[in-house]
Amino acid sequence: MNTVRRRAARNAAAFAAAAVLCVAAAPSTAFGAASSAPSHGGRAPAAPPAELPAGMYGTTDPTYDGVWRQSLAMLAQRAVNVMPADSAVNWLLGQQCDSGAFPAYRPDPAKPCDATTVVDTNSTAAAVQILAALTTYPDAMNNGISWLASAQNKDGGWGYSAGAPSDANSTALVIGALASGGAPVGKRLSTEGRSPYQALMSFAIPCDAKEGAGAFAYQPDKSGELLPNADATAAGLLGGVGKRMVTTGVEPGAAPVCQDLHPVTPERVARNGAAYLAKALAKTGHLDQPPMPGAADSAPLPDYGNTADAVVALTTAGYGKQAAGAMTWLEKNSAAWAKENGPAAYAQLIFAAHTTSTDPREFGGTDLVKALNATGPAPKWIGPKPLTTAEQQKVLADQKAERSSMSGNLWTIAVGLVAALAIWVLLVVRARRRRS
Template sequence: MPSPRRRGRAAAASVLTTALLCSAWTGGVASADTPTPVSAVGYTTTARTQNGPVPLALYGKTDPTTDGVYRQSLAILALASTDTQPAPTAIEWLLGQQCADGGFTAYRADPGAPCDAAREDTVATATAIEALRALRTYDTRVARGVDWLRSKQLADGSFASVPGPNAVGDATATAAATSAIVTAGTSPELLRTPQGRTPTDALGAAQLRCNAPAPDRGAFPGGPGGPVDPLLTARAVLALGYGTQPAVPAPSIAVTPLTCPGAEPNRQAAAQAGAAWLVAKLKAGGNHLGGPTDFAATTMAVQALAATGHPAEAGAAADWLAAGAKTMAGNDPVRLASLILAAVSTGRTVTTFGGLDLPSLLQDTGPAPTPTADMANQSNLIDGPEDHTLRDTLAAVIAVLLAATLIIGMRRSRRED
């Protein structure tokens, strides 16, 4: 039988081992400012893209070259909106995609290499901001993204999809940037250029007004002189109404089309004019918008109408989506995430939407959180990679207590000798 002295030393050794394990655990997920080993965020798989392997940490297994950051961000945003925990590796992957200047490209096969500023993308950056904001712990990362957006605003108040010396603003990028800025807690009206123009001014200038044919008034064309774009219209209405993803339902108000002839509408009237166009188009189409972007446009219209005070129309479109969800969703993370955002915006149950458990299906398209990973991620989500104060304080307290226990154990063993 071990002597009291040996038992004391064994207890002390056990305490020391526990201290080391606790110290390792409180390290949590790697800091976002510290390079993460490639293997730690899943950059090895047998599937290939034109830029190399498809990251295992990515939601979806199709080539991410053109949409990797966008679909990862949308998936994380959707899961967070349902209080479903995204996998830690999925979050780490997205963090690793952010460039040193705060922007994001559509996809970087090698996140360790410096970003090509000419490839940084406004929509990818805006969606990443929304996702990181939804996690509630990455304020520094969000602020860097917003600063990047602000630095890319053009003289007319708009944003270009891919900023550059000769970039031309477009409504899609401007709407995405506006919603992201609102999500981050900043009013778009504060983003006023030296020429006095704001993002919503730029959106208003792109809207079809009284000089357009009556059926098109309130909508947005895909480009100057182009046909009406339902998806762009829904995105722009969400932004003009200062809506975010998922939309927070506004109190119900009457549908108010553009008044012609009449004075130029203000931001709120412009948002309502766009909403009126969406409502008319949905009613004519059987609660969906139709056309080549039918699914994406209808899911975005649900959010836009919820945000601008038209819950009945938004709900009818959401029900149309639910009726066809099993056929339309597949295992596409963007479609599953879009359905979740539409469901949340209209108060539908995401775990039974159209007979589908949408969060579970979305999780199945990417890295599945394990119990061990979940524990580590809780530490990461408490304080975020840019602020380890709470975690480090807890680690210090634990270390002091365990060291004191170790010293007491050793002193007792000496007295027993």
């Protein structure tokens, strides 16, 4: 399942699970208290308004992904030098609870958050990342980070909701949020002294495994076994190298290799994850998702969102060559998917373009920036197109050559001045000798 839909599905599952628990016997807990399910008092989420707020991105029901898609849309805009509209920023700020947490969506921001307000780590981490990118709302960002710290599990990781078992995706996403805010991720220890990286590494499948060598699991299954999950692997790779959703690629190196080294490090398991993703992408140029339940066609379907996430993760870790084929595939095939899924989908493609120095305004015949901007309020301003990595490198090379040339010219001038001074001294000495 692609990332956009997976978020909504997981949210829906969380609501359903919590309702069952509440009906069965579990009393609702106070907001912020540790709980195995979201605390909403057994109520169903409020129905979305007939007309969405003017500051929102997208036109579909925001109940399960309002803050998520808003945050991704604005992150993508900042990556391409577009400043979101004030109304968009204000809507996001209005979603934040006094605790610092964000819900997926609350229709009435004027109503204070209480025990029935269902907040989650994914929405909060995504919001923290865009608040960090905007740089002008440090209090809101720090409040979000503080709540995330309070929701950390004993194993060092995070689940989708406070108190839920840790999972690779949520833990990696929070690592990105902490890194965005300048928080020392490795020193963010749980009550039992475990770091987020320790939790993330616990989801990594060893290289000698029969299935999914090097991959990350979302969570252990009921038997405790770790099963490979491409979505979790892309997230785990990015989290393992301590990066947020919007990042830049590095110079490509050798192909990734899965190696079980001791002691195990976050970077090592991240690179093992890269080996798994590279192998998966090499088959068809994209990742797959299983068919929807009840579908007549049982063949795997292309997973556009997770393919884009894999491109970002691989390129960030220095494996751009292994991501190049997937990037080409996305440019040729993702337009209809992005149009159907809206702002978060456009954002994922822009993240991939940004990381690989691909022009998002000419992405397989689609202007992703224009399409994204059209899903919400008109941007406050649109700056000049940012330079690609290759263009930046050329500028730096030209500047270096210019400095070298200037240095050479200055040296020539200096030598000339010294020579002139020496001649002048010689003439003065000769003149004095003649007078004597």
